[in-house]
Amino acid sequence: MSAMVLRNWQEIHAELMRRITEREWQPGEPVPNEADLAAQFGCARATVNRAMREIAEAGFIVRKRKGGTHVALNPVRRAILSIPVTRIEIENLGHQWRHEMLHKGMEKIPALIGAAIGKPAGTLMLRVRALHFADERPFVHEDRWINPLAVPQAVNADFSQTSANEWLVRNAPFTRGEIELTAVNATQHEARLLQTKPGAAILVVVRTTFLDAEPITRVRLAYAPGHAMQMML
Amino acid sequence: MSAMVLRNWQEIHAELMRRITEREWQPGEPVPNEADLAAQFGCARATVNRAMREIAEAGFIVRKRKGGTHVALNPVRRAILSIPVTRIEIENLGHQWRHEMLHKGMEKIPALIGAAIGKPAGTLMLRVRALHFADERPFVHEDRWINPLAVPQAVNADFSQTSANEWLVRNAPFTRGEIELTAVNATQHEARLLQTKPGAAILVVVRTTFLDAEPITRVRLAYAPGHAMQMML
DNA sequence: TAGTGGTCTAGACCACCCT
């Protein structure tokens, strides 16, 4: 084993993952330290560190200074959801995209929205509602609040051609965000918009984004029945 | 600017992110190469590389050999969903966890399941159905298929105490997986299990995991109405 | 306090790919 020579961090990564997944190293057990592994693999410690860092980020091992590295007991896996612009999402599905702005104007935010973005209820924010169509079938209804302090140009932007969604992606970068997914029964209003029956199960995504501490936008996306979100593990 | 001295990759990361989010570097524009930035910041190229790699992984810049680094035009953001064991998820919400195994036995897989995991319809697999409760209220219904070739010990495992979910997390590591989220109207059967009304909107998560190419398990999780999944951006 | 991981450096070689 001391003669094993691996060329790069990916090979070391694969070998360490093999030892973990094949239970050569049991959950909870300590893993040899970086220096020893580097000697085993005939490489520099930095190379082992690179491989171990990736494995730790994936949740398979837990690392502590002085405490050393241990195989995770309850590996908390993380799924990754790619969030493209709605237009791209629809086009990638092979459909024709069209969008219709239903409403745009300054409004006072209700208490619930305020609590979510850390602003007092009644604060004036830009509200935009729009419908996205895939091959002329309603795809998603977008109900959005935009913070005019963070994105003043949005107030006078034209969202009839470029959707608010796309405009914000291009003009309002964010550093942090939260997403909440729920299933709800369509209200009469939502059913009419999405051309379905009241009570139909629809997937709702509420997304809030921040640039550092300042809220940028909060959007409620109500997808037409049958929509599926895909994620990778 | 040439005198700017940053101590570590996190500071460099923050400075580069500032230039990107404040549009000092416009979307689509090229970014100085690593060597120049290292000279600017008074550090080694490897340190700049570490910072830029993180930014590229987050989707803000696009890097190509020879082509150089450019600010992303349509930054595809990725949301991260932490997937704990159901018991832990319920306990973290401050509830008492209990679970009830409804069924366990070898069954032939239907064509749809087979297609998803790359096995012919009719293949014998272990099927387990269970209900998880939070403070004695139904929380999620779990309908699971387990590949006995990949996890032979599962066939004789006792899932009445430790749930199949938890047993698999501990005993059947995986390297890759897919998740699909949808909203559906509860069937009569599901409504009875989850103690709700037929037609209620429920969040359904279908998760399939693989160890390299071999499928491990496929599970359909039907959450009681009102359940929300949280994700971080 | 000593051992571990986290990080930086200066230099080097290489794979990729644009021109």
Next chain:
DNA sequence: GGGTGGTCTAGACCACTAC
């Protein structure tokens, strides 16, 4: 062909924390 990012090395110092 040549410039760029991707990676490795050998050594060093430091922060954290278990002991």
